[in-house]
Amino acid sequence: MAIVACSSAATFLLFMAMVFYPGAPPNPPWPWQTTYRIAALVEILKGLPEAERDGVIKAAAQGQALKAQLNSMPTRCLDSTLDTRNLESALRAQLPTISGITARSCAFEDQHPDIQVLVPFGHDTLEIRTDRIGRGPPRFSFPIFGALLFLCVCVTILSVWAVSRVIRPLRRLSAQAEAFGQNISIAPIEEEGPLEIRRAAHAFNLMQERIANSIQSRTRMLAAISHDLRTPLTRMRLQLETGRIARDKLMRDISLMQTMVNSALAFLSGDSVTEEKEWLDLGALLSTLCDEYEDSGARIHYDGPDQIPFLCRPAAIQRVMTNLIENAICFGGFVAVIASVRGAHIMIDVSDDGPGVPDEKLTDVMEPFFRLDSARAGRPGSVGLGLSIVNDIVRAHGGTFRLFNRKPSGLTARIEFL
Structure with missing residues (x-):
């Protein structure tokens, strides 16, 4: 508003300076009627002999308001006034070949007519006396000031509207930010106003969504861990209360608790994002993992190229494949890992022959802390983070991850890198 007020004041002062500037163009018809008569008389006298000039001067003065x-x-x-300056400026513009033209006021000398014009004419000087003839529009009138006032008011109104168009979305953004600090479950702010304000609102909405999702994920994590830790803690407490401590069972419960806590911490830390990318032989990694699980007694088979060069975060990709293979081994009797390469397109399928997942839950199982109540929910130490971690890592590498059921039974987890 200070900028608008200063701009309007500067406009007003500039306009007034133009009005009061002495060298500004004269208001018609003054002094052009008088200027044309004097210029015409001078041009006529210049072409006449000296003996005939007096007669022409007398004839020109008859019936005219000049001598x-x-x-x-x-x-x-x-004396110099605004009228004399206007007349002198007009005469010099009309008679550019004659120098030394002057126009002065004799009003303070009680002479009439009160304007004296002197035009050098050879050895003599043509002296002309005249009044201001005609009444042109005055410089300082109500229409002039009314137009100026209207201009300033319009500029102010339009400026206030433009400023309010910017301030209103900013106020809403400020109020939304303050409300978000007290309640994360609020609707996104409307993206309106200039382009920069819309971008700021869009960025705020994205930030609000990410923060809300993060807080909800951590809340679900705490709830899931709190719920799952009750069972091993209850068993451990019973052993201590009864005095029947079974070391193997106690170590199994501790290992189960450690697995759940490590899984949650790994999800929260997001180590895969900070890891540097480097070239990895994805074919060799898949072949090695399948051999290791096969040596431990799992029924697993790898089918694909021996070498698949891939620029990635190696630890994160190994974690992805380990999660998928362990899930498949846990819920299926036989696991098939199939990889194929077509140009820059890499596709990896991890399939099992287990009970599968209901079609309506295929998307839900990739959400953090989501667990089914069917046969696939019975994995010890699971807090529902494995597939969510896989999805996040694959998306961070520019790939896609999806699940689909096999016929007659089983589940396939497909990863595609483009």
């Missing part, structure tokens, strides 16, 4: 005479030593008037 003229040739005088070798005229008495000069010295």
Whole structure:
């Protein structure tokens, strides 16, 4: 508002300076009527012999509001007014070949007509006396000031509207930010206003969504861990209360708790994002993992190229494949890992022959802390983070991850890198 007020004041002052500037163009019809008469008289006298000039001067003065005479030593008037300056400027523009033209006011010398015009004419000077003829539009009138006032008011109104168009979305953004600090479950702010404000609102909405999702994920994590830790803690407490401590069972419960806590911490830390990318032989990694699980007694088979060069975060990709293979081994009797390469397109399928997942839950199982109540929910130490971690890592590498059921039974987890 200060900028608008200063701009309007500057506009007003500039306009007034133009109005009051003495050298500004004269208001018609003054002094152009008088200027044309004097210029016409001078042009006529220039083409006449000296003997005929007096007669022409007398004839030109009849019926006109001006008096003229040739005088070798005229008495000069010295006062200058706005009218005399306008007349002098117009005469010099109309008679550019004659230098020394002056126009002065004799009003303070009680002479009438009160304007004296002196035009050098050879050895003599043409002295012309005239009044201001005609009444042109005055410089300082109500229409002039009314138009200026209207201009300033319009500029102010439009400026206030433009400023309010920017301030209103900013106020809403500020109020939304303050409300978000107290309640994360609020609707996104409307993206309106200039382009920059819309971008700021869009960025705020994205930030609000990410923060809300993060807080909800951590809340679900705490709830899931709190719920799952009750069972092993209850068993451990019973062993201590009864005095029947079974070391193997106690170590199994501790290992189960450690697995759940490590899984949650790994999800929260997001180590895969900070890891540097480097070239990895994805075919060799898949073949090695399948051999290791096969040596431990799992029924697993790898089918695909021996070498698949891939620029990635090696630890994160190994974690992805380990999660998928362990899930498949846990819920299926036989696991098939199939890889194929077509140009820059890499596709990896991890399939099992287990009970599968209901079609309506194929998307839900990739959400953090989501667990089914069917046969696939019975994995010890699971808090529902494995597939969510896989999805996040694959998306961070620019790939896609999806699940689909096999016929007659089983589940396939497909990863595609483009």
